[in-house]
Amino acid sequence: MDVLADILRGLRARDAFLLRTVLDPPWSIRVCDAAPLSVTTVVRGGAWVVPDSGGPVPLGPGDVAVLRGPDPYTVADAPDTPPQVVIHPDQRCTTLDGRDLSTVMALGLRTWGTRPDAAAALLTGTYASSGAVGAGLLAALPPLVVLRADDGDLPVVALLAGELDRDEPGQEAVLDRLLDLLVIAVLRTWFARPGARAPGWYRAYPDPVVGRAVRLVQHDPAYPWTVAELAAATGTSRAAFARRFTALVGEPPMAFVTGWRLALAAELLHDTELTVTAVARRVGYGSPFALSAAFKRVRGVSPRAHRVAAGTPAATEITPRGVGDRR
Known part of the structure; x- marks a missing residue:
């Protein structure tokens, strides 16, 4: 039995929110969606993740950040860029003063931002719930886990990026499973590190x-x-x-x-x-x-x-x- 395949059944994506974000600097997004788990990977350019409970962490192409909710955090082109966008629960997107941006910055299928070929391109997946078993595993994680592109082989990132552009029967299920695979790969690598605070049974x-x-x-x-x-x-x-x-x-x-x-x-x-x-x-x-x-x-x-x-x-x-x- 594969431990993470079995244990993370409570964490599996079911109609998870998946989005490609493409932005030109300066940009900064304040995430207040209270999701139990979010995954962000950089496809092009760079970004900074700024958790409320820690210092800013840079992300480069291929790096993957896993954020354990429900605490807010910021993703930006630079740590000191003031937030311009707020993500609320249910992925409602507004300006700081409450103006809705969900459709204003829509760029087609599962893509949102300033222009398709913007300097930075990120993929973000958000889990709506973690389940009781998955929550027990997530409790062992720090608020932010970053897996660098050279820390392990993550071909699923390229697959996920490619599948976001497709609109075929069963596509949502394909994207959910790919997101699961990405999370499993990151957690498996993280818990294998010396000093990782994995659960006792793990x-x-x-x-x-x-x-x-x-x-x-x-x-x-x-x-x-x-x-x-x-x-x-x-x-x-x-x-x-x-x-x-x-x-x-x-x-x-x-x-x-x-x-x-x-x-x-x-x-x-x-x-x-x-x-x-x-x-x-x-x-x-x-x-x-x-x-x-x-x-x-x-x-x-x-x-x-x-x-x-x-x-x-x-x-x-x-x-x-x-x-x-x-x-």
């Missing part, structure tokens, strides 16, 4: 014992895992396995199992119309009441309240009186 993947146990749980969260079952599956004693798992992952095995199941449940409640009963079954709880009790204990709200807050419609669920999800 760091444990190479371990022949703990890594196997983590993959077993992630691959089949509905199985009734116990510490003894995981120890037997990895060929170790129960006590030795528990000590080794806790030391590498940073939490006991069953705490990890519970956290993983509830993160998956949160994603299913957010992204699907499955009943609470069906969600409970998929993540290893014997009843919707058992899932509700664990979900509320760990996350502070019931599954239904979580779903309502996410605005996800639920399938009709019929349960016997007194049984099922409770607030």
Whole structure:
């Protein structure tokens, strides 16, 4: 199982916002869209990323910047160029005084700016949501991650730039998948660096014992895992396995199992119309009441309240009186 392909299912792009921006200096864009994750790469010219919580960082052709939201940041031709444009939630674009620019600077299919052959050309992808599992991974990132063009082979950047110009059936799905590939490539390279603060379960993947146990749980969260079952599956004693798992992952095995199941449940409640009963079954709880009790204990709200807050419609669920999800 590929770790990032599996873990980032909660981060996958679904109708993500993708745009080519072409601008002549001086230019400066203030991004206040509160997106959980944004990706910017320079195709031509150069740019500076100026996060609110850190110093300015230059970007050259082929460099990729991953910004973890929801904090605002600025992208400009130079660190001291005053913002001229503000990007609001839902990618609404205005001047500083509120004048709408969404159509004024439109230059055709997925392109926005001053002129098509402007000095600077950037590709930007924005994720609308991260999912509970993806959010756990993103929490381990600094606010800004920059991968230089010579840090790794990223052919997907050229593919993404080329696909932005096309308008064919299924194009949005193609662009979403390419954006996912770019993010996976950047995160994989970043977490492989010495000193990167990857999650404990991620760091444990190479371990022949703990890594196997983590993959077993992630691959089949509905199985009734116990510490003894995981120890037997990895060929170790129960006590030795528990000590080794806790030391590498940073939490006991069953705490990890519970956290993983509830993160998956949160994603299913957010992204699907499955009943609470069906969600409970998929993540290893014997009843919707058992899932509700664990979900509320760990996350502070019931599954239904979580779903309502996410605005996800639920399938009709019929349960016997007194049984099922409770607030």
